[in-house]
Amino acid sequence: MENKLHERSDSDLLEQKTVEYVEERLRYPHENMNENLIQYECLSSNPIPQSLIEKSKEMYNLYQQIKEANDDYEEWIQLLSSVNDHEFLKNTVEIRIGKNLTDKKLWKAYIKYLESYNVKEMLQVYSKYCRFFLDDVEMLKEYLEKGKQHGSIEVIWKPQYSFERQCIRKE
Structure with missing residues (x-):
C-alpha cells in the first residue's frame, strides 16, 4: 500500500512539472500556442487562469508579427525584445545565426541591438x-x-x- 502512495506522489509530481512546462511555453511566442493551451487544459486539474489565456493570445499575436518581420532583422529583433527576456532573444537570434553563419546583415542587426543592451x-x-x-x-x-x-x-x-x-x- 505504501508503494502505491509513493507511485501516486511521483505521478502527481510529474503531472505538475509537465503543467509548469506547458505554462512556461505559453509565455513565449511560437506557432504551437493553441496546442499548448489544449495540453494545459488536459493536464491540469485547474481551469486555465484568465491571465494565462490573455498572455498566450498576446504571445501568439506577437509570433505572427515576428513571422511577418522575418526578413527585416532590426524589426525582428525589436519584436523579440518585446518579450522582455534577454536569454530568449539571445538564444533565438544565435540559433538563427547558427543556421546561416554568413548572413552579415543579421550579425550586424544583433550587434546593433546589443550595443543598447549589454x-x-x-x-x-x-x-x-x-x-x-x-x-x-x-x-x-x-x-x-x-x-x-x-x-x-x-x-x-x-x-x-x-x-x-x-x-x-x-x-
Whole structure:
C-alpha cells in the first residue's frame, strides 16, 4: 500500500512539472500556442487562469508579427525584445545565426541591438564576427573603436587586439 502512495506522489509530481512546462511555453511566442493551451487544459486539474489565456493570445499575436518581420532583422529583433527576456532573444537570434553563419546583415542587426543592451556582450559578438569575416575591414575598425571606448573583454582564443584578454579556464 505504501508503494502505491509513493507511485501516486511521483505521478502527481510529474503531472505538475509537465503543467509548469506547458505554462512556461505559453509565455513565449511560437506557432504551437493553441496546442499548448489544449495540453494545459488536459493536464491540469485547474481551469486555465484568465491571465494565462490573455498572455498566450498576446504571445501568439506577437509570433505572427515576428513571422511577418522575418526578413527585416532590426524589426525582428525589436519584436523579440518585446518579450522582455534577454536569454530568449539571445538564444533565438544565435540559433538563427547558427543556421546561416554568413548572413552579415543579421550579425550586424544583433550587434546593433546589443550595443543598447549589454556592451560586453556586443564586444563578444563583434569579436566572433571579425574572426569569422576576416575581409570585413570596416567592421574590424568599428570593433577596435568600440573596444577602446568600452574597455577590455575576455576571449577564449589567443587575444589579437590590445583590449582583449585571454580567458583563463580553470579545470
